Amino acid sequence: MDELPVAVVGAGPVGLAAAAELLERGLEPLVLERGDQAGSAVAAWNHVRLFSPWSELVDPAAARLLEPTGWARPSGGVHPTGGEWAQRYLQPLAEALGERVRFGAEVVGVARRGRDRIVGSGRDGEPFSVHVRSAEGEERVLARAVVDASGTWTTPNPLGGEGLPAIGERAAADRISYRVPDLAAERVRYTGKHVVVAGSGHSALTALAALARLGGGTRISWVLRRGGIGNTFGGGEADQLPARGALGLRAKEAVDAGLITVVTGFRTEAVERTGGSIALISADGRRLEDVAEVIALTGFRPELSWLSEIRLELDPTLQAPVALAPLVDPNVHSCGTVYPHGAKELSHPERNFYLAGMKSYGRAPTFLAQTGYEQVRSIAAELAGDHEAAARVELIMAETGVCGGAGLFDEPELLTLSAPPAASN
Incomplete structure (x- = not known):
């Protein structure tokens, strides 16, 4: 199997970094991306x-691959938008990888060649069979290993407070968005209307801070499932990522100025159409009336259905690898720190199969790009047989400055502005 490539699912930041790390280790990567460009998911939030x-x-191995091409490394202290990240780094990186990256190639299933998940005999001796759908039809690609860096962008959590869509949520889909709005393009949609923002993470804070500047009679309700605001605004000046701390302060200023009405302890049970608007009904019977638009930013979750024939070992709560879950559990870790982890924590009973990037966190929040880069560096080392380097994972996460003990995160939120849920496959 040594002559076969390592299949990498997703050409987002972590998937492309995995390809660069593998190539530097002498392993041949094949990146399969269902979108039409590098960082397709990043491009979807290009305004953020x-x-x-x-x-x-910028992943270190990726930088080393790019430098001989004449790539101009952006100034280190500047905070780019998603669009700038894709244009100035991800797309040049995909170009440097050349034919090792295939666009328009959707991975619809992965298995061991000739075996479903039940058959154990000779399993590890068979390559992975990666089923790919493209404009040309369906095909099977054989691989020595698989790194799934497909992210979670296509599977946002619903508005409903039970983890399932609220009654009537699907029927009101034209009034509900699950992304941070681009107000430069969608200003008319929200200006002068009653807008509800649901969620307690940084994506919600981003939307609130932007909406508060609209004016024009815009009415903003902020729905929180938790019983109070508490430390939702984050660490402020204590945050080791200053831009993240400043965001929380901006949202707090808008609340203090009366531009945003906070509704706490509201778990949406139903969505009703009432004339030309909708109403949200909570589990305790409260109603939010005359709502024109809802922005549901309640986190993301991994899509696992196309991995049904792979022997995964996932935490039953977070849907993250069992060894990683205790390190990222938001019910335990409240400071944004994550212990060093790599191939060992990301492994599964299925040998040489790894979840990486945002998808590896399952439903846990606050994923940073650096985390993913360290993950794939360790995975590449492990696949190359350098077990010492694979175990030598050093990662220091920037703290939020918020330390409140267990239960800080009532609902997992994606830290969209630190790193997206990578690319869809």
Whole structure:
């Protein structure tokens, strides 16, 4: 199997970094991306500015691959938008990898050649069979290993407070968005209307801070499932990522100025159409009336259905690898720190199969690009047989400055501005 490539699912920041790390280790990567460009998911939030500066957004092996091409490394202290990240780094990186990156190639299933998940005999001796759908039809690609860096962008959590869509949520889909709005393009949609923002993470804070500047009679309700605001605004000046701390302060100023009405302890049970608007009904019977638009920013979750024939070992709560889950559990870790982890924590009973990037966190929040880069560096070392380097993972996460003990995060939120859920496959 040594002559086969390592299949990398997703050409987002972590997937492309995995390819660069593998190539530097003498392993041949094959990146399969269902979108039409590198960083397709990043391009979908191109208007959002990242918390992390350029110095933390470029994988070291990727930089070494790019430098001989004449690539101009962006200034380290600058915070790019998603669009700038894609244009100035991800797309040049994909070009440097050349034919090792295939666009328009959607991975629809992965298995061991000739075996479903039940068959164990000779399993590890068979290559992976990666089923790919493209404009040309379906095909099977054989691979010595698989790194799934497909992210979670295509599977946002619903508005409903039970983890399932609220009654009527699907029927009101034309009034509900699950992304941070681009107000430069969608100003008319929200200006002068009653807009509800649901969620307690940094994506919600981003939307609130932007909406508060609209004026024009815009009415903003901020729906929180938790019983109070508490430390939702983050660490402020204590945050080691200053841009992240400043965001929380801007949102707090808008609340203090009366531009945003906070509704706490509201778990949406139903969505009703009422004339030309909608109403949200909570589990305790409260109603939010005359709502024109809802922006549901309640986190993301991994899409696992196309991995049904792979022997995964996932935490039953977070849907993250069992060895990683205790390190990222938001019910335990409240300061944004994550212990060093790599191939060992990301492994599964299925040998040489790894979840990496945002998808590896399952439903846990606050993923940073640097985390993913360290993950794939360790995975590449492990696949190359350098077990010492694979175990030597050093990662220091920037703290939020918020330390409140267990239960800080009532609902997992994606830290969209630090790193997106990578690319869809």
